[in-house]
Amino acid sequence: MATSLHISGVQAFHSTFSKTSFSFQPLGTQQRLDFAVPLVSVPALRATLKVPSESRDLRISCQGGNANILELCETENQGFEELANQLTCVMKFGGSSVASAERMREVADLICSFPEERPVIVLSAMGKTTNNLLLAGEKAVSCGVSNVFDLKELDFVRSLHLRTVDELGVDGGLISKHLDELEQLLKGIAMMKEMTPRTKDYLVSFGECMSTRIFAAYLNKIGVKARQYDAFDIGFITTDDFTNADILEATYPALAKRLYDDWNSDPAIPIVTGFLGKGWRTCAVTTLGRGGSDLTATTIGKALGLREIQVWKDVDGVLTCDPNIHQHATPVPYLTFDEAAELAYFGAQVLHPQSMRPAREADIPVRVKNSYNPKAPGTVITRSRDMSKAVLTSIVLKRNVTMLDIVSTRMLGQYGFLAKVFSTFEDLGISVDVVATSEVSISLTLDPSKLWSRELIQQASIGYKDVCHCLDA
Ligand SMILES: Nc1ncnc2c1ncn2[C@@H]1O[C@H](COP(=O)(O)OP(=O)(O)O)[C@@H](O)[C@H]1O
Numbered sequence: 423m424a425t426s427l428h429i430s431g432v433q434a435f436h437s438t439f440s441k442t443s444f445s446f447q448p449l450g451t452q453q454r455l456d457f458a459v460p461l462v463s464v465p466a467l468r469a470t471l472k473v474p475s476e477s478r479d480l481r482i483s484c485q486g487g488n489a490n491i492l493e494l495c496e497t498e499n500q501g502f503e504e505l506a507n508q509l510t511c512v513m514k515f516g517g518s519s520v521a522s523a524e525r526m527r528e529v530a531d532l533i534c535s536f537p538e539e540r541p542v543i544v545l546s547a548m549g550k551t552t553n554n555l556l557l558a559g560e561k562a563v564s565c566g567v568s569n570v571f572d573l574k575e576l577d578f579v580r581s582l583h584l585r586t587v588d589e590l591g592v593d594g595g596l597i598s599k600h601l602d603e604l605e606q607l608l609k610g611i612a613m614m615k616e617m618t619p620r621t622k623d624y625l626v627s628f629g630e631c632m633s634t635r636i637f638a639a640y641l642n643k644i645g646v647k648a649r650q651y652d653a654f655d656i657g658f659i660t661t662d663d664f665t666n667a668d669i670l671e672a673t674y675p676a677l678a679k680r681l682y683d684d685w686n687s688d689p690a691i692p693i694v695t696g697f698l699g700k701g702w703r704t705c706a707v708t709t710l711g712r713g714g715s716d717l718t719a720t721t722i723g724k725a726l727g728l729r730e731i732q733v734w735k736d737v738d739g740v741l742t743c744d745p746n747i748h749q750h751a752t753p754v755p756y757l758t759f760d761e762a763a764e765l766a767y768f769g770a771q772v773l774h775p776q777s778m779r780p781a782r783e784a785d786i787p788v789r790v791k792n793s794y795n796p797k798a799p800g801t802v803i804t805r806s807r808d809m810s811k812a813v814l815t816s817i818v819l820k821r822n823v824t825m826l827d828i829v830s831t832r833m834l835g836q837y838g839f840l841a842k843v844f845s846t847f848e849d850l851g852i853s854v855d856v857v858a859t860s861e862v863s864i865s866l867t868l869d870p871s872k873l874w875s876r877e878l879i880q881q882a883s884i885g886y887k888d889v890c891h892c893l894d895a
């Protein structure tokens with residue numbers, strides 16, 4: 423006869439587990455128990471299964487989808503208590519949400535208004551800090567070492583952070599080392615008269631490193647125990663593609679181990695730098711592309727198998743259109759991961775284009791909320807939604823698109839023509855966005871971030887008899 427067990431007290435693993443009951447034959451202590459659920463990206467873990475009818479727990483260890491029963495013990499409700507104390511969700515606050523001391527206070531109040539949650543907090547740099555750091559770097563290239571101190575962008579970053587520390591009443595020493603180092607770095611750029619992508623990433627990392635230190639100190643000051651983490655020190659391992667690095671799989675188990683180990687030994691709300699990682703070969707600081715803190719949040723959600731990922735913005739959720747273009751845009755209550763990814767990919771500034779991937783893989787809902795208007799329901803992004811009444815979800819405007827028209831009578835009734843066209847794109851390393859074909863023509867749009875692709879196409883089309891038109895739309 424099958425016995426039904428309920429999972430409880432699970433530590434550091436994928437969310438699928440916490441929602442599932444398993445059925446299996448009664449087991450002896452040395453027998454194997456095979457789960458029919460995927461253990462995404464968590465190579466090894468420990469868990470406790472509760473046998474309700476016998477008020478005892480089975481301790482198990484899992485490896486590659488198999489679980490070994492290690493021991494049977496009489497532990498009353500210990501498993502349930504462990505679960506009840508685990509981290510529950512991610513809350514990511516963007517630059518606009520933490521732009522000043524006043525905003526930081528409001529965000530702290532907002533976090534405290536959810537006493538039932540034990541969140542991991544992800545923060546971006548304060549306000550326009552990233553833009554100012556980049557501008558300061560660009561100016562430093564040509565301004566001369568002696569003028570670095572007076573750069574207005576450096577002054578903006580310095581005074582914003584010192585003012586915030588002062589207004590929140592936390593120790594200024596927390597960020598003085600960073601401000602000194604930032605000035606040294608800009609002097610280095612001025613001396614070398616160049617700013618490489620690697621230097622750029624190191625330069626912008628000061629924004630998130632300072633905002634998280636200030637915020638963690640403020641939470642501790644008001645009696646909410648918090649611990650600051652630099653993402654590049656806790657397992658965010660990325661490719662070495664500076665300014666646009668990709669998260670590598672090794673990140674998930676490394677993060678889970680570090681954050682759960684610390685939480686289990688000394689619980690404190692983790693305050694993690696968004697946007698940053700560590701290149702796996704260079705070990706240098708990398709960034710995940712502009713707006714990358716959303717990706718930091720969903721990566722943590724997947725690594726820890728949390729219940730929900732919240733991204734707090736300055737708008738009431740994902741809107742039907744960019745509010746800067748159409749001021750009467752309204753919030754979209756539900757989206758699928760695929761819809762959100764597509765909107766982001768085609769330029770909706772509200773989410774990072776890669777950020778839906780970890781959430782979709784781990785099937786964790788993402789809630790987009792407004793930190794200025796927490797009562798607004800926001801947008802919930804899940805795997806599927808009721809599409810029966812969906813007509814048009816949201817409109818995105820993408821500028822600087824290059825459109826390519828290829829007209830040829832050789833396509834009529836032929837095969838392999840498209841393959842030949844796309845192999846040319848592959849050879850040239852050009853990414854294609856949208857394709858429309860008829861019997862006599864193909865129209866394509868090309869990634870606007872690669873404007874040089876237009877010249878490449880023109881070179882490649884020399885020698886073709888077919889007609890190629892390139893238009894910038
Ligand atoms: N479809 C859209 N829905 C919501 N916001 C959008 C949309 N398209 C563009 N935006 C812009 O994205 C901004 C929110 O994203 P962002 O500034 O990155 O927030 P944060 O810095 O807080 O993470 C909004 O202020 C809005 O101007």
Ligand SMILES: N[C@@H](CC(=O)OP(=O)(O)O)C(=O)O
Pocket residue numbers: 515516517518546547552553629696697711712713714715716
């Ligand atoms: N500070 C980085 C990362 C980020 O995600 O910021 P925000 O959450 O404010 O878009 C940027 O400006 O790109």
